[in-house]
Amino acid sequence: MSELSIKSVKTVCPYCGVGCGMVLDTDGQKVLKVTGDKKHPANFGRLCTKGQTSAQVLTNSGRMESAFVRNDRSHQPVKTSIAQAISYTAKRLRDILDQHGPDAISFYVSGQMSIESQYLANKLAKGFVRTNNIESNSRLCMASAGAGYKLSLGSDAPPGSYQDFDHTHLFLVMGSNMADCHPILYLRMMDRVKAE
Numbered sequence: 001m002s003e004l005s006i007k008s009v010k011t012v013c014p015y016c017g018v019g020c021g022m023v024l025d026t027d028g029q030k031v032l033k034v035t036g037d038k039k040h041p042a043n044f045g046r047l048c049t050k051g052q053t054s055a056q057v058l059t060n061s062g063r064m065e066s067a068f069v070r071n072d073r074s075h076q077p078v079k080t081s082i083a084q085a086i087s088y089t090a091k092r093l094r095d096i097l098d099q100h101g102p103d104a105i106s107f108y109v110s111g112q113m114s115i116e117s118q119y120l121a122n123k124l125a126k127g128f129v130r131t132n133n134i135e136s137n138s139r140l141c142m143a144s145a146g147a148g149y150k151l152s153l154g155s156d157a158p159p160g161s162y163q164d165f166d167h168t169h170l171f172l173v174m175g176s177n178m179a180d181c182h183p184i185l186y187l188r189m190m191d192r193v194k195a196e
Ligand code: SF4
Pocket: 013, 014, 015, 016, 017, 018, 019, 020, 043, 046, 047, 048, 049, 050, 051, 052, 182, 183, 184, 185
């Protein structure tokens, strides 16, 4: 394959909330290589093992590449086009809604979804289905963390700038194994600890 047909695409690591910048080399069909984005202000080229191996998950990962519908609980799932699966899901939801009302439906979405996906899921739940029953791990997880911050530190606020890492004289880390959970920020913290 000629180097000309390989395109580099800048993106953000899909895993933890550190948000490391990465560059994907792709031939248009699959991701060939993942490297850290040297210019990205979160990681300056560093990636942890999860970020570095993210191409494997995108290529031959064994994940489903098509929709499947089980026409009856006792039947095997049947391969179906995405459009058909969406229509079928919409019809089933409509039937439940008409028969049992909005609170018969609830949504459990993910904190890992993009802001746009969160918006769409909330719009669907509250604006169209008209139920308040929407929950995600972001609330389940952060409600307890927020309550803990407020009780212990007197305040719960969004995190500051990563640049603060390079200026602080004190780190207080509690209840978190940063080295495992947010490795690149941990390395950044340790760079500062060594520089002090
Ligand atoms: S620390 Fe690792 S998992 Fe988290 S965003 Fe960076 S590369 Fe991805």
